[in-house]
Amino acid sequence: MIEEGDPAMALVTFSGYPASGKSTRAAQLKSQLDQILPDHLSVVVVSDESLNIPPSVYDDSRSEKPARGALFTAVQRLMAQDKVVIVDAPNYIKGFRYQLYCAAREMKLRVCTVYVVATPELCRQWNQSRVDGRVYASETLENLLVRFEEPSSMVRWDSPLFTVPWTEELPAEQIAQALLTGNVKPPNSGTLAAVKAPSDALHVLEQTSTAMVSAIMDAQAAAGTGGGLVTLPLSGSLTIQVTLPTRNLTLSELQRLKRQFVTIHKKAITLGTTEKGAVDWAEESVATKFVTYLEENLKS
Known part of the structure; x- marks a missing residue:
């Protein structure tokens, strides 16, 4: 019999090939x-x-992005209720799994990731044999197979990770144990009062992340390719260092990550947070948070 820990909602994120x-x-x-x-x-x-x-929304990025937004919104809406929410979608982008993880932490949910493993050839066979009308176009399937970013137990947003090959049974008891007795981050609001952000926090969040995107593009234009550790000038004498991948970053890629970063943190600013160390919304703190987000989500 599983012993229940502190009462908590939970989020289970599924990931795997189409x-x-x-x-x-x-x-x-x-x-x-x-x-x-x-x-x-x-x-x-x-x-x-x-x-x-x-x-078919996965056929191109223009249709995939709003679809992923609709999924995220639906998950967030259910997080406000007394439920265990299972997210059954490809969730092949680690940045999106990180976004789900951050939303879960803000709502004080326990989390886990279930990685469903099957070979590409099996996925092709199973895709073609579907009779429910939810067949991926061959080109789309191949593209998603290549772009898939495998979950890792070494990163916090994929942990605890349950890897389930197609030949094995689902470890439901172990998953239930993680959902009932795993760590809850941030701490329960009954023991720590939520701290509201200052009135200018949204402005600082938007302005600082926008300034960093511009500074990265300027630094890249001045230095050319090569990547590595770059020092970015911000307002006044403030500078921040970021490690960039060894390729040219596009403005649209940086702006997309910036929008995701702002979306993730807006809720903490609006509702307050009990997470220690996450209530400083000064420019330097926001810049440091954005650096961490960029380094975790930029592809090499």
């Missing part, structure tokens, strides 16, 4: 968690299918 069996595994997990978890915790699956998002 047509690798994620939806089957997510349905299995929901069925088993319904039997394992205490009665006060209900389990809900949020998926592309449940939101009427067709596989």
Whole structure:
């Protein structure tokens, strides 16, 4: 019998190749968690299918981005209820998994990641044999296979990580244990009062991240290719260092990451946070946070 820790909602993020069996595994997990978890915790699956998002949105980035935004919004909305939320989607971008993780922390949820593993050849076969109308175009499937960013137990947003090969059973008991007794970050709001951000925090967040994007583009134009450690001038005498990949970064890529960063932190500014060390919204602190986000999400 699993012993329950402090009452907490939870987020389970599925990840894996397209047509690798994620939806089957997510349905299995929901069925088993319904039997394992205490009665006060209900389990809900949020998926592309449940939101009427067709596989064709992954054909190009212009349609994929709003679809991913709709998924994120749906997950956030359910986080406000007494539920275990299972996110059944490719979730192949580590930056998106990080975004889900940050949202879960703000809501004081326990988290875990389930990595459903199948070979590319099996995924191709299973994709072609689907009869539910949710077949990926061959070109789209191949593109997603190449772009997939594998979850890692070494990074906090993918941990704890449960890797489930297609030949093995789903470890539902261990997942339930993690959801009931794992660490909750940030600390429970019953023990620490939420600290509100200063009135100019949103302005500082937007202005500082925008200035850093401009400084990176200027530094890149001046130095050419090469990457490595770069010192960026900000306002006054303030400077910040960031390690850039060994390729030219595009303005659109940096602006996309900047928008994600601002979105992630807006909620903490608006609602307050109990996370120690995360209530400093001064320019230098925001710049440091943005550097960490960039270094974790920029591809080499």
